[in-house]
Amino acid sequence: MGVAKWINKVAAAAVPALGAGAALAQAVVDMPGGPAVRQLNLPPPVTGIASQIYDLHFVMLGICAVIFVAVFGVMFYSVFAHRKSKGHKPADFHESTAVEIAWTVVPMIIVIVMAALATKTVLAMKDTSNADITIKATGYQWKWGYDYVKGEGEGISFFSSLSTPREQIEGKAPKGVNYMLEVDNEVVVPVGRKIRILTTAQDVIHAWMIPAFGVKQDAIPGFIRDTWFKAEKVGVYRGQCAELCGKEHGFMPIVVNVKTEADYTKWVEEQKKLMAAKMDDPNKQWTQAELIARGEKVYAATCVACHQASGKGTPPAFPPLDGAKVVQGPKDNPIAVLLNGRQGTAMASFKSLSDVELAAVLTYTRNSWGNKTGDAVMPADIKAAKAWDAAKLNQLSAKAQ
Amino acid sequence: MSAVLDQHGHSHGHDDHHHGPPSGLMRWVMTTNHKDIGTLYLWFSFIMFLTGGVLALGIRMELFQPGLQYWNPEFFNQLTTMHGLIMVFGAIMPAFVGFANWLIPLQIGAPDMAFARMNNWSFWLLVPAAMLLVISFFVPGGATAAGWTLYAPLSTQMGLGMDLGIFAMHIMGASSIMGSINIVTTILNMRAPGMTLMKMPMFCWTWLITAYLLIAVMPVLAGAITMVLTDRHFGTSFFNAAGGGDPVMYQHIFWFFGHPEVYIMILPAFGIISHVVPAFARKQLFGYASMVYATSSIAILSFIVWAHHMFTTGMPASGQLFFMYATMLIAVPTGVKVFNWIATMWKGSMTFETPMLFAVGFIFVFTMGGFTGLICAVTPIDIQIQDTYYVVAHFHYVLVAGSLFALFSGTYYWIPKWTGHMYDEGLGKLHFWASIIFFNITFFPMHFLGLAGMPRRIPDYATQFADFNAIASVGAFGFGLSQLIFLVVVLKAIKGGAKVGDKPWEGAEGLEWTVPSPAPYHTFETAPQVK
Secondary structure, eight states: OHHHHHHHHHHHHHOGGGSTHHHHHSOOOOOTTSOOTTOOSSOOOOSHHHHHHHHHHHHHHHHHHHHHHHHHHHHHHHHHHSBTTTTOOOOOOOOOHHHHHHHHHHHHHHHHHHHHHHHHHHHHHHOOOSOSEEEEEEEETTEEEEEEEESTTTTOEEEEOBOSOHHHHTTSSOOOTTTTSOBSSOEEEETTSOEEEEEEESSSOEEEEEGGGTEEEEEOBTOOEEEEEOOOSOEEEEEEOOSOOSTTGGGOEEEEEEEOHHHHHHHHHHHHHHHHHHSOOTTOOOOHHHHHHHHHHHHHHHTHHHHOTTSOOBTTTBOOOTTOHHHHSOTHHHHHHHHHOOTTSSOOOOTTSOHHHHHHHHHHHHTSTTOOOOOOOOHHHHHHHHTSOHHHHHHHHHHOO | OOOOEEOTTOOSOSOOGGGSOOOSHHHHHHOOOHHHHHHHHHHHHHHHHHHHHHHHHHHHHHTTSSSOOSSOHHHHHHHHHHHHHIIIIIIIHHHHHHHHHHHHHHHHTOSSOSSHHHHHHHHHTHHHHHHHHHHGGGSTTOSOOSTTTTOTTHHHHOOHHHHHHHHHHHHHHHHHHHHHHHHHHHHHHOOOTTOOGGGSOHHHHHHHHHHHHHHHHHHHHHHHHHHHHHHHHSOOOTTOGGGTOOHHHHHHHHHHHHHHHHHHTTHHHHHHHHHHHHHHHTSOOTTHHHHHHHHHHHHHHGGGOGGGGOGGGOOOHHHHHHHHHHHHHTHHHHHHHHHHHHHHHTTOOBOOOHHHHHHHHHHHHHHHHHHHHHHHHSHHHHHHHTTBHHHHHHHHHHIIIIIIHHHHHHHHHHHHHHHSBOOOHHHHHHHHHHHHHHHHHHHHHHHHHHHTTOBSSOSOOOGGGHHHHHHHHHHHHHHHHHHHHHHHHHHHHHHOOSBOOSOOSTTOOSGGGGSOSSOOSSOOSSOOEEO
């Protein structure tokens, strides 16, 4: 593998325009729970299923290697021995029933053996019954949402987004060891317990995968699918969305933190307290400044990927909010867009955010960059809008062109 | 083929002048001549091959290092999508149709294709389709970025580029269906007297089966993308759960087309290899009949394996098992073909001119793609490597080292017949060695990336993946530049070079080698007798 490093070095030196060359030159080390540097094989398995897959792959590779050597041994022997330049005269045979039957039957037997070996694992992977904890993973463009729906921790719910800083991606800062595979909120599960993952999606198809667990399951909008794992080792394990889901497909990692039973219980208690504290007091009177401050956070977590921190978007796919008529016009229109999404575009419905969050982010966008409406959208406005019927929402959302 | 050829009643010497082509541009626009149309197809596909190749280099440029260097993620997705669409529909498929046009009439002793004017139309439809694809980069929102599979509901989100892509594929589909009907009709009705089906050259056999596959599945693709179109613009909800539809249904329909499509792109390649290997081993093709049966079995099996592309969508265990077993079965007839080629080489009297080099390279590297295909067929392993670079490596091993190498092999083999000149052997060999070495530098490391869990279609990746990506990028640029050698060889052969006789290859067999080189504008006006 020394060659790889060498090529890399030469290439980095030869293309100074890349700038990141300096960052690259610093030693890259294995990512704990993620890929190792120049990893050659499947990751070290952490679940029973993953180790079955690991072994299955090894056996398949072995069988293929034996066939490879046998078949190409014969071919290359022939290539070297049966040459015209060596004076070899062509033989006259061009069929042999016995040989042809043999090389149909033998491969048949080999594939039957392979299929038999794999069948047990297929059935085991599909057995999602008797789970200790059930977690629903929802794919959004472009982050994951998790709801603990059954078992210890029931009721915990959070979003999980990429936490790698933008500067690292743009090459303005050295890249960290967990680059691209780190999130703000990790999924936490106890070790040695059967965890069932329900997958679904809000907008398009995503896929939830953790290679070390041998798990990959598509998340399909409007449908629920399931998979399961039972992690055997404490640690942090990493994967990412595996189904092309649009612009930021490469930027929605999945991180699972496997803790001991005791640590898991502690985490659940912390989460419950945090959630209680985070719940907005429904009777609170918000000032415009408070809403803007809160809205900036919502914007950074939810909107920034498409509409950019500058509010300029990346047109034409993701239009600017800065200076946009719909943002600054009568509040009903942007409210309808947030609640309803916009058909035929990447703009999804954000109904799942709370009234306060929606009010805050609207107040923020209506009073940021060049936008100066000077007013505030109150949570009560959102609450009222949620009562509108679908027809009105559609009409307003369409009008907000 | 052990047919003895009877030249009786077939004269070369008659006046070609009257029947020669009109000159200028109109010759190509109006032509109904199978050789002209074959040439058009081949040049068209080569231009699309270079276009798709430039897009691929755009991808590899971005992936040379971690971080976002050149493209924003949206444009990166457009590159991967359009690279796939252009290579599949613009380069590989039309290239094989070009071969079919040139060779099928010559190999079966027919004067032309059955529907000569429709033949013109099926080529010229491709040009506006290709233009729609290329133009879609420049419309608001850019080209479609939903992946070449155009999975709904992502494909319902895209902009105008998606609609252009859908129309382009409709047109290309119509072109393919017309081409296939033409090929089936020609082969079934216009074979020279005495040429029974089981005496027919393998290339014609593989194309006959391929044409049936095309007729069966292109309308299915048209249906799938039409449903996407109506979901996008006319308020239907085929693939929208909120309206009672199902996103996964798109995948079922798409792959019912898509899997036979894979064989559409490889069966004619098998046909070409089955001509080149015997010619340079100076020995008859081993197991002709079993080759025909193996090709047919592959074609039939290709209809019952589609859901192996969908193991992670979540289907019942019984579904996963069925599609795993059916998929593994395909290894058997494919193995038979490889064994037959090797048995053909065995105890032959081989020489290694460029066509043979590409054929041996094909057998060697394509079989590696076959092995990874077998590994992908095993459902539990597939779930680990689905949508990772392992799959990217696998299908480039079968599509580049498979289909593309066979196309090169065939081009070198028949170009003396097409141009009347021998190509530059030294440059041809250079092209082969550069291609096969850079190909492996590009795609072999991708197996490791996939096993380590790097998903496909991402513009940025964990730094631990950096080295193999850098190697792959270097290989990709090498591979891309190597193809310019091919262009030079072809242009040189067209312009001049050593003149060749009717049959420049000692071991070549078949009716196409009984006519002069270059093949006159009209051949076999009187059918030859095959005994």
